[in-house]
Amino acid sequence: MILFVGNSIKLGGLAEVMLNRLNEQIEYLPEYFDIRKQENDILHSAKEAGYILYDCREYYNDGKEIADTIKRIYRTNKAVPILVLDTDNPGNEIVKECLAQQIRNFINAGLSLSMQKDQLEKILVGYYENNRREDLEAAEEIITEENKTVNEFVQNLYDAKQREEEKERTVIIKKKGNGEVAIDTVKGLFRVIFTVISIVLMSLAVITLIYDEPRLALFKVLNEILLEIQNMI
Structure with a gap:
């Protein structure tokens, strides 16, 4: 039926x-x-x-x-x-x-x-x-071509997305590099400060033993600090 x-x-x-x-x-x-x-x-x-x-x-x-x-x-x-x-x-x-x-x-x-x-x-x-049915074959050829166009479009979108992600990763790496430079700079600054403090304490101890007059000893210490900082710069 x-x-x-x-x-x-x-x-x-x-x-x-x-x-x-x-x-x-x-x-x-x-x-x-x-x-x-x-x-x-x-x-x-x-x-x-x-x-x-x-x-x-x-x-x-x-x-x-x-x-x-x-x-x-x-x-x-x-x-x-x-x-x-x-x-x-x-x-x-x-x-x-x-x-x-x-x-x-x-x-x-x-x-x-x-x-x-x-x-x-x-x-x-x-x-x-x-x-064969020629009219359907013609329609199937159009469908195949349209699917090919769609697939190419999707592939292009995927490639563009991959490029964008790669670009973002590169930017992140660069940002990370700049951050590491800043950290190294801060570390260097702390090393300078620590060195100066160490020199001050050592100088103070030595000069105190040499000079009986406290003010003269203090002046000598400050003078030594100034000279050391100038040398580091």
């Missing part, structure tokens, strides 16, 4: 293939403008269906919404989806979104009725599973 989702009058010509040539039973589910709100009705009506034919001309949804909904239905009941579209233009968003989800059965409503019937029959007998 095949479920036709759409207007029975519009799809009546295709129904002849099912009835007259393949002796398949047909059931109709009336068209609706939003496939997402029709999902449960489709699942209920397609319990015994081997195929579901969707007239996508009735939907206002974008390509991704249509493809996602049809894929969910297929995962649930395994009924093979067939899409009727106004065009099989390889740039068509519905075609590209469906191909990206491995939905490959399309009927081009822009062709004559006899050619539409031919496409439907070939889908049902598995002809396209073993033979």
Whole structure:
């Protein structure tokens, strides 16, 4: 059994293939403008269906919404989806979104009725599973090229991020180097101060032993400190 989702009058010509040539039973589910709100009705009506034919001309949804909904239905009941579209233009968003989800059965409503019937029959007998379909190959080439462009863009972003991280690491290292220089400077200053203090204490001790007059000894110590600082500078 095949479920036709759409207007029975519009799809009546295709129904002849099912009835007259393949002796398949047909059931109709009336068209609706939003496939997402029709999902449960489709699942209920397609319990015994081997195929579901969707007239996508009735939907206002974008390509991704249509493809996602049809894929969910297929995962649930395994009924093979067939899409009727106004065009099989390889740039068509519905075609590209469906191909990206491995939905490959399309009927081009822009062709004559006899050619539409031919496409439907070939889908049902598995002809396209073993033979080329040039219109889909063109669409797949576009998808491959778009994916390549996206991958290159992502790679460029990644490379730019890597360069930025490397730059940040370099800045951190440089900042760390400047900090180490400052630390060394402070250490050197402390060494000078410690040396001066040591000299002062030693001088004070020695001069105190030599001179009896405290003021004279202090003057001598200060003079020695001044000379030592001048020598260090």
